[in-house]
Amino acid sequence: MMAGEIAIERRRQILDGAVRVFARQGFHATRVSDIADQADVAYGLVYHYFQSKEKVLDEIFTERWSLLLEAIDAARDSDLAPREKLGTVAGFIIDSYRFDPELMKVIIVEVTRAANSFGRTHLDEIDDAYRRIAEIVSEGQEVGVFRADVDPYVASMSFYGVIEQVLTGWIFGLFPAADEDFDNARDLVVGLVCRGIDSEPETG
Template sequence: MAAPRQASVDKRRLILDAAVRVFARQGFHMCRVSDIADEAGVAYGLVYHYFQSKDQVLDTLFLERWDVLLDAIRETDAHDIPARQKLEAIAGFIIDSYRHDPDLMKVIIVEVTRAANSFGAAHLGKITEAYGLIQGVVEKAQQSGEFRTEIPAEFAAATFYGALEQVLTGWIFGTLEEGEDAYDRAKAHLVETISDGLAA
């Protein structure tokens, strides 16, 4: 009895994975649902069986990945380790997400988090939730004396995430050097820049 359900899940995943490739290659606004169907090798109508529109496909891709990010930040913050190590883990998670699936990260950044007049506005609450979790890391470090208090935690969190997103944008548009060494250097440089600036 489980086989039909498994097939259903696989088809939905097939469509989502195809959408990532199409959105990354053509841009969300330049593609059609039929392009996603062709990429997935499924009938046009099957996409509408699982999703009402290509907007819903993009929403699903964003929310899936963003919820994983939020969970990763919460899990990291739950550990009794210095804030610097927490920021290293968060930066590492985001950069490794790009390393392992650059097309998906390109879609999320270009089509959602930087799309202030469309999807970014619609998901602003979800996006700022990540800032809030990072802000919590900084606030606890300020209370313990690890980070100085002159810099508002909210500003520090926005700066940390903004720097991360800007580095990813540089890789997406080819303005920053990519590669395994570059990814590792970016993790170290980002954390050094923010943590050393906040250090008590």
């Protein structure tokens, strides 16, 4: 193993440690020394790899958020039906939480919902996701499966808002978080956003 690889490993160690303490204590309440302790790394090394505590969170966020953007792109560009595309996106986010709840907690709590700090900093990236999801909605409207009288961007925001609220429920412990709950969540969210909660109009 070469020196460069070790360095990469150390960065990882620090990022992973930071995720754990940020998830547990929140960004503001964690000291740089907490990150170093959790990562099992010397205090000063955090500053060797990162310019500041904020940059650590920035990287945590961007690393993950870019995967989300890719996932949305992939869904959008796929051959699936619009509703399935939304399902894919919802599934990706829900699985992200399912398999790394600490990371997603940090991203949601410390960034996307932190309008006064990191939310503002990363607003463009966050908005980017809304816009790409909106493109899926637009397509659905063009092919006639989604109503044309809803602004696609608003629909996108709402869709994302529902997903985040569900994750928030898990984060806060308001919802049960068993395997089956995760399994159902995707369809539940998509069903809710697409069909609403009204009972079906009598047909025929």
